[in-house]
Amino acid sequence: MSEARAAQAGALEKYFALSARGTSVRTEVLAGFTTFLTMAxxxxxxxxxxxxxxMPVASVAAATCFAAAFASILMGLVANTPLGLAPGMGLNAYFSFTVVQHMGVPWPVALGCVFISGVAFLALTLTGVRQQIVAVIPQHLFAAVAGGIGLFIGFIGLKNAGIIVADPATFVALGNLKAPGAALALFGLALIGTLSIWNVRGAMLIGIVATTIIGWATGQVVLKPEPYSLSALTGTAFKLDLPGVFGLTGSHGLGLFEILFVFLFVDLFDNIGTLVAVTKRAGLIDAAGRIPGLNRILIADATATMVGATAGTSTVTSYVESAAGVQAGGRTGLTAVVTGVLFLLTMFVAPYAQIVPLAATAPALIVVGGLMLLPLREVEWGDPLAALPAFLTVAMIPLTFSIANGLAFGITAHALLKLLRGRAVKSDWFLFVLAGLFVVRFVWLSAGA
Known part of the structure; x- marks a missing residue:
């Protein structure tokens, strides 16, 4: 038995180059568990x-586990990078609140849009266009998009909890904090916050579970156990409607391009930011500031998005929570593989996620939203050329309930201010093309109002 284990360890050592990166099988396994707990x-x-x-909640839960498992394992095996992946926060909110609920696009068609955005992302990576797109967007807008999405997620969490409510005079107002849902959510927020400041691994998951149990105990949740059935996993699988995507007409005509653009654009930028943060902490960036195997990482991510859409979930992306696994010693793709295997095991109990109330998940949204504000410190707030576009991006995402609007305002403002300041150069042509397309979009939206 010991010889078999030694052979397995030797195979893992050779495939993942564990010694070369200063790690071991045990360290990588523990790091994988850590990443899973922070992402679960x-x-x-x-x-x-x-x-x-x-969308059927039980099926989405199973699809979430499957997509996270596939993506993380693929990332580990193909790119040998300690990155965990799962359906991205922010993009799932855009999918649900903007594309489906606001624009009225059926969710199977929205899944088709996610799939096509994955195909486009893969094509951009293989052709090298990705580098050109990334090059024209300044770093302060990368940070602003992350911060704006954080506020967006936090706003949704506060809304779901009933902590803030609609008001005809002021648009939003403080809700009734004595209401059962709001009080339960505040308890969950306090618990997750306390566990987080004490650096308890899996603080969010523990907080969600504990808040759900309190909800059951106080009668806020009616628990109706149902027999487990694998058929629950098929409610969203292969339900994407690709013909429906190209059949979008009328008010959705140009909206289709907006949807695809946001899914592609945000996924691209979110990945770049996450990759830089996690690989820098892991010491994997080379002397020239390049991320080894970047194309393999992006190809794995694009493939995961297509598979995730087929399974029945929104855009799959790299998780910044992977930094927790890196902090625990993870340095290779074995960390990601372990994370993926744990998600795969979780899939078989995922259908029971429907018993968790909004008041229990709302605190996690609020906390994640707050943590996503960290990149805003990278913005030079004393420089108007950076501060104004960044502020417009951060503000317009939650205030218009649209990531697309935030991106549009930020990029357009950046291009205009750069032109007026006399800093435009020939290499900025693509930036001005993007800004011009956004201006056309604004005109079109105004005409249809």
Whole structure:
């Protein structure tokens, strides 16, 4: 038995180059568990968000686990990078609240849009266009998009909890904090916050589970156990409607391009930011500031998005929570593989995620939203050329309930201010093309108002 284990360890050592990166099988396994614990909240939160779009919650939970498992394992085996992947926060909110609920696009068609965005992302990676797109977007807008999405997620969490409510005079107002849902959510927020400041691994997952149990105990949740059935996993699988995507007409005509653009654009930028943060902490960036195997990482991500859409979930992306696994010593793709295997095991109990109330997942949204504000410190707030576009991006995403609007305002403002300041150069041509397309979009939206 010891010889078999030694042979397995030798194979893992050779495939993942463990010694070369200063790690071991034991360290990588522990790091994989750590990454999983910090990401596992998505199994409960993602179904609660996509469920509001009319998707079957149990099926979305299973699809979330499957997509996270496939993506993380693929990332580990193909790119040998300690990155965990799962359906992305922010993009799932855009999918549910903007595309399906606001624009009225059926969720199977929205899944088709996610799939096509994955194909486009793969094509851009293989052709090298990705580098050109990334090059024209300044770093302060990368940071602003992350911060704006954080505020967006936090706003949705506060809304779901009943902590803030609609008001005809002021648009939003403080809700009734004595209401059962709001009080339960505040308890969950306090618990997750306390566990987080004490650096308890899996703080969000523990907080969600504990809040759900309190909800059951106080009668806020009616628990109706149902027999487990594999058929629950098929409610969203292969339900994407690709012909429906190209059949979008009328008010959705140009909206289709907006949807595809946001899914592609945000996934691209979110990945770049996450990759830089995690690989820098892991010491994997070379002397020239390049990320080894970047194309393999992006190809794995694009493939995961297509598979995730086929399974029945929104865009799959790299998780910044992977930094927790890196902090625990993870340095290779074995960390990601372990994370993926744990998600795969979780899939067989995922259908029961529907028993978790919004008041239990809302605190996780609020906390994640707050953590996503960290990149805003990278913005030079004393420089108007950076501060104004960044502020417009951050503000317009939550205030218009649209990531697309935030991106549009930020990029357009950046291009205009750069032109007026006399800093435009020939290499900025693509930036001005993007800004011009956004201006056309604004005109079109105004005409249809």
């Amino acid at each position: 909240y998505i199994v409960l939160v993602n179904p609660s968000i996509l469920g509001l779009a009319g």
